[in-house]
Amino acid sequence: MAEVLVYVDHVDGAVRKPTLELLTLARRIGEPVAVALGSGAENTAAALAEHGAVKVLTHDASEYADYLVVPKVDALQAAYEQVSPAAVLVPSSAEGKEIAARLALRIGSGIITDAVDLEAGDSGPVATQSVFAASFTTKSRIAKGTPVITVKPNSAAVEPAAAAGAVEALAVSFSDKATGTKVTGRTPRESTGRPELTEAAIVVSGGRGVSSAENFSIIEALADSLGAAVGASRAAVDAGWYPHSNQVGQTGKSVSPQLYIASGISGAIQHRAGMQTSKTIVAINKDAEAPIFDLVDYGVVGDLFDVVPQLTEEVEARKG
Amino acid sequence: MSLRIVVTVKYVPDATGDRHFADDLTVDRDDVDGLLSELDEYAVEQALQIAEDADDAEITVLTVGPEDAKDALRKALSMGADKAIHVEDDDLHGTDAIGTSLVLAKAIEKAGFDLVISGMASTDGTMGVVPALLSERLGVPQVTLLSEVSVEDGTVKGRRDGDAASEQLEASLPAVVSVTDQSGEARYPSFKGIMAAKKKPVESWDLSDLDLEAEQVGLDGAHTVVDSAAERPARTAGTIVKDEGEGGKQLAEFLAGQKFI
Ligand SMILES: Cc1cc2nc3c(=O)[nH]c(=O)nc-3n(C[C@H](O)[C@H](O)[C@H](O)COP(=O)(O)OP(=O)(O)OC[C@H]3O[C@@H](n4cnc5c(N)ncnc54)[C@H](O)[C@@H]3O)c2cc1C
Ligand SMILES: Cc1cc2nc3c(=O)[nH]c(=O)nc-3n(C[C@H](O)[C@H](O)[C@H](O)COP(=O)(O)OP(=O)(O)OC[C@H]3O[C@@H](n4cnc5c(N)ncnc54)[C@H](O)[C@@H]3O)c2cc1C
Numbered sequence: 001m002a003e004v005l006v007y008v009d010h011v012d013g014a015v016r017k018p019t020l021e022l023l024t025l026a027r028r029i030g031e032p033v034a035v036a037l038g039s040g041a042e043n044t045a046a047a048l049a050e051h052g053a054v055k056v057l058t059h060d061a062s063e064y065a066d067y068l069v070v071p072k073v074d075a076l077q078a079a080y081e082q083v084s085p086a087a088v089l090v091p092s093s094a095e096g097k098e099i100a101a102r103l104a105l106r107i108g109s110g111i112i113t114d115a116v117d118l119e120a121g122d123s124g125p126v127a128t129q130s131v132f133a134a135s136f137t138t139k140s141r142i143a144k145g146t147p148v149i150t151v152k153p154n155s156a157a158v159e160p161a162a163a164a165g166a167v168e169a170l171a172v173s174f175s176d177k178a179t180g181t182k183v184t185g186r187t188p189r190e191s192t193g194r195p196e197l198t199e200a201a202i203v204v205s206g207g208r209g210v211s212s213a214e215n216f217s218i219i220e221a222l223a224d225s226l227g228a229a230v231g232a233s234r235a236a237v238d239a240g241w242y243p244h245s246n247q248v249g250q251t252g253k254s255v256s257p258q259l260y261i262a263s264g265i266s267g268a269i270q271h272r273a274g275m276q277t278s279k280t281i282v283a284i285n286k287d288a289e290a291p292i293f294d295l296v297d298y299g300v301v302g303d304l305f306d307v308v309p310q311l312t313e314e315v316e317a318r319k320g
Numbered sequence: 321m322s323l324r325i326v327v328t329v330k331y332v333p334d335a336t337g338d339r340h341f342a343d344d345l346t347v348d349r350d351d352v353d354g355l356l357s358e359l360d361e362y363a364v365e366q367a368l369q370i371a372e373d374a375d376d377a378e379i380t381v382l383t384v385g386p387e388d389a390k391d392a393l394r395k396a397l398s399m400g401a402d403k404a405i406h407v408e409d410d411d412l413h414g415t416d417a418i419g420t421s422l423v424l425a426k427a428i429e430k431a432g433f434d435l436v437i438s439g440m441a442s443t444d445g446t447m448g449v450v451p452a453l454l455s456e457r458l459g460v461p462q463v464t465l466l467s468e469v470s471v472e473d474g475t476v477k478g479r480r481d482g483d484a485a486s487e488q489l490e491a492s493l494p495a496v497v498s499v500t501d502q503s504g505e506a507r508y509p510s511f512k513g514i515m516a517a518k519k520k521p522v523e524s525w526d527l528s529d530l531d532l533e534a535e536q537v538g539l540d541g542a543h544t545v546v547d548s549a550a551e552r553p554a555r556t557a558g559t560i561v562k563d564e565g566e567g568g569k570q571l572a573e574f575l576a577g578q579k580f581i
Binding site for chain 1: 335336339340341345359416417418421440441443444446447448449451452453455456457459460461462463464465467477480481482483484485486487488489490491495500501502542543544545546547548549550551552554555558559560561562563565566567568569570571572574575576578580581
């Protein structure tokens with residue numbers, strides 16, 4: 001069976017959920033061979049094996065942390081040359097897309113970004129993309145070279161599928177371009193203890209209607225009662241009420257949770273671009289004409305300062 | 321020596337218009353107004369600021385696109401860029417990201433550059449890969465997705481706010497930079513700027529000017545094919561209630577019914 005290269009996104013060996021989803025998709029096309037780079041790479045093997053990786057190629061070097069993107073491209077290319085895979089799958093993070101694009105160019109292939117689904121097809125894998133702010137769904141293929149495809153979080157279920165997951169050291173020699181862009185400082189993002197925005201099953205977002213940074217505690221309280229991540233509209237971020245890392249939309253994160261709750265958000269096209277593929281959408285807005293209501297499964301026309309705390313209380317009460 | 325900045329700008333269909341696909345599954349550019357991709361305004365703005373801080377700098381704006389893409393160049397010129405290059409050729413119709421990066425790289429090399437500045441992503445394709453592809457093709461460092469950027473003594477520095485961490489980056493020129501919408505509001509063209517733009521030079525290049533063959537670009541040269549495009553069915557109308565004091569409880573009831581609580 002053909003092998004499919006899967007680029008592993010991990011934090012010191014802890015495999016992030018989108019990579020496990022990629023393994024589900026990779027198994028539709030062939031046998032997943034994972035590539036894990038950097039500090040803790042070998043510790044990824046157990047989780048990857050549980051989810052179907054037949055092999056885990058690992059390599060660690062200081063270059064991965066000290067220089068931007070290119071060392072990882074060099075390593076992924078080395079893995080590509082060793083395995084000759086039927087396809088290369090990469091998580092659709094900002095960095096993942098850059099790595100994938102450079103690899104595609106080097107190996108004479110095309111690139112498809114932000115796939116939301118993937119199936120095997122007669123002429124190679126078929127990727128589904130959700131485009132124009134999720135108003136269209138396209139199906140595309142790579143016509144030349146080995147398909148390189150980046151896949152968005154929440155595009156497939158994580159499925160256990162035990163496989164060997166044999167760890168093999170990957171031989172990597174860095175190109176002279178690898179050290180072009182130096183990382184001179186790094187401030188890790190503070191953990192909030194809440195789920196990762198792009199990976200969360202439930203996202204609770206606030207917009208301009210929340211009116212202040214302090215008031216975001218109302219949104220956070222609802223999120224915490226549901227075990228959800230917190231999102232914000234650009235209006236709320238630009239006002240300085242919530243960090244940009246939590247922005248949902250075209251220039252923020254794109255989310256596709258089971259449940260999206262929008263409070264005090266009008267539903268501009270650029271916001272919808274980042275949340276329209278959510279399974280269930282709920283909105284609270286005092287303006288019955290707000291465009292967000294065109295998307296909802298359930299909407300409450302009302303003041304969020306009344307509705308949201310009452311909802312939080314009710315959720316807590318039902319949890320008992 | 322003068323700092324040569326090339327800003328890549330894309331002409332895109334208006335996101336607030338009714339965007340759709342033509343019969344050949346390329347973007348229909350006839351029925352929707354086009355404009356300079358809003359995210360590329362941030363690239364023009366940072367170029368202007370870098371040029372203002374430099375002793376001597378020249379900003380060239382570059383687009384690959386149809387006839388009307390000149391509008392995007394005019395806008396960038398009216399913001400303050402010095403000159404423009406429009407790569408236009410019927411054979412470019414349907415070019416994918418790999419092909420676009422080839423054309424842009426050839427044009428950038430022909431124009432001459434110390435610094436390329438791009439937007440974080442276009443507002444139509446939204447791939448966010450062209451700057452990385454340009455870096456690979458031009459063989460110069462990529463310093464991308466910056467929310468803060470500065471150039472001093474032949475070095476570009478910037479801050480990249482990533483998923484896991486915020487990173488300080490540094491590279492020697494020549495380099496490819498891309499900037500996010502967090503890098504600072506883009507200026508509005510002044511009346512004077514709009515008038516001045518009319519006199520600024522806009523060069524037109526076609527594929528032969530760049531020593532490229534038709535087969536390398538366009539739908540035929542593309543490494544990707546779109547097999548189908550379907551409008552997403554409108555979401556079925558949901559239940560909308562007016563809060564009469566029980567709105568939160570009604571919502572909780574709905575969520576419980578859907579097994580979220
Ligand atoms: C290139 C570009 C990229 C962009 N990218 C993004 C992006 O990534 N994400 C994004 O979100 N936006 C983005 N935008 C901005 C977008 O166009 C909107 O301006 C923004 O989404 C508006 O945020 P909002 O809905 O919070 O604010 P508004 O549109 O002002 O809506 C506020 C809503 O709150 C309601 N409200 C007010 N008070 C209350 C209350 N007490 N109770 C209940 N409801 C109340 C109002 O009725 C209103 O509907 C982008 C724009 C551009 C041009
Ligand atoms: C809905 C849609 C989906 C697409 N999907 C794919 C796909 O999966 N694979 C693929 O190969 N192609 C795809 N394309 C085609 C692709 O968008 C174009 O080839 C495009 O020129 C490059 O990608 P981008 O617009 O996403 O650019 P991005 O990588 O998002 O653009 C980043 C920056 O590059 C610069 N730039 C990009 N294009 C130009 C230009 N023409 N002229 C000047 N500067 C430019 C701008 O500074 C821009 O801010 C898609 C197009 C659309 C409309």
